[in-house]
Amino acid sequence: MVDAPDFHFEDAARQAGARRIAGVDEVGRGPLAGPVTAAAVILDPDRIPNGLQDSKKLTARRRVQLAAEIHANAEVSIAHCTVEEIDKLNILRAAHLAMERALAGLSGVDHALIDGNMIPRELTCPAECIIKGDARSLSISAASIVAKVCRDAIMVDLAQQHPGYGWETNAGYGSKSHMEALRNIGVTPHHRRSFKPVHNILYQDKNVTP
Incomplete structure (x- = not known):
């Protein structure tokens, strides 16, 4: 059982000749609304923030703290795929495209560690x-943290534009309150129409909000 992430994969890549090694991860495959977001991070071996972990195992407050430390001490690139791209491409390809874009935002990467x-x-x-x-x-832990913090902030902003769906707390995932809002308020432009729960409501009820 793995207790905490370490630098084993990075060290192995460096021993094989790589010098600029990026961890890459994405968040937001499962939600019914909002973009899919990816991050690529090159850590400085001498300035690794303490407490890096799978973002899902951290509190929101700790993620924000660590994200700030990562941005201050590492090279970071964040990229997205929009709802329109998700619906056009499918969520897997969109997630991969976001990863590709994030990695392209860093110069001279000669080895990438991809989550999944x-x-x-x-x-x-x-x-x-x-x-x-x-x-x-x-x-990869660092990438997962900065991607999660960035996407959560996007969903909080979208929640202010479209109140009632609870995106500030559910991040666009299909919680009970989110599903109720979909049925009662309707589908927004930020919902993924290719996802079955949204598709069913949209085309059975013709219920769309501007």
């Missing part, structure tokens, strides 16, 4: 995928 079991097809550098990488690699 698939390497995005358009990456421009050698890469390896690491299952549960956000709990095993410090670089």
